[in-house]
Amino acid sequence: MTLPLPVTALVPAGRRPGRDPLAEHFGVSFKAIIPVGGEPMVGRVVRALLATPGIGRVVLLTQEPELLMTHPDLTWLADDPRVGFRTSRESISASVLDAMAALDGDGSPLLLTTADHALLTPAMVASFLTPAVASGADHAVGVGEQATQLAPEPHSPRT
Numbered sequence: 001m002t003l004p005l006p007v008t009a010l011v012p013a014g015r016r017p018g019r020d021p022l023a024e025h026f027g028v029s030f031k032a033i034i035p036v037g038g039e040p041m042v043g044r045v046v047r048a049l050l051a052t053p054g055i056g057r058v059v060l061l062t063q064e065p066e067l068l069m070t071h072p073d074l075t076w077l078a079d080d081p082r083v084g085f086r087t088s089r090e091s092i093s094a095s096v097l098d099a100m101a102a103l104d105g106d107g108s109p110l111l112l113t114t115a116d117h118a119l120l121t122p123a124m125v126a127s128f129l130t131p132a133v134a135s136g137a138d139h140a141v142g143v144g145e146q147a148t149q150l151a152p153e154p155h156s157p158r159t
Helices: 022-026 041-050 066-072 075-079 092-106 124-136 148-150
Strands: 007-012 055-062 084-089 109-112
Touching: 007 041, 007 075, 007 092, 022 124, 041 124, 055 066, 055 092, 066 075, 066 084, 075 084, 084 092, 092 109, 109 124
Parallel strands: 007 055, 007 109, 055 084
Antiparallel strands: none
């Protein structure tokens, strides 16, 4: 299916108030830059989104965009014209609403995923986008069945 307009992906990539034990464990300032498979999580997510047909651009929402733009493994984000940055607001929901209001003028559909979705693939994104857009619905939410989620690692805890 061809999407009517390129989709804009919004990716919250900030930090929550207080300490983040996972980031501390890996010696980084926030979770989005924890390396997975040798690459910061946020980089893996953005690469998967940009490789998905129909995704026109990715907008990262973060408190300090310069930290992502200058991270040695993420400088390519600032060089790619399909990647943009918006400074986060006081919460994730406020940041997403702010970005939605700012981007509303172009009428493109929006996809929201997080920077810590490190195992995201273009196939996953496409398998969600295609039926979501075809449905004509104003909103679509992706939910995975428990059996599917647990199949690769049945003993891994899920939240």
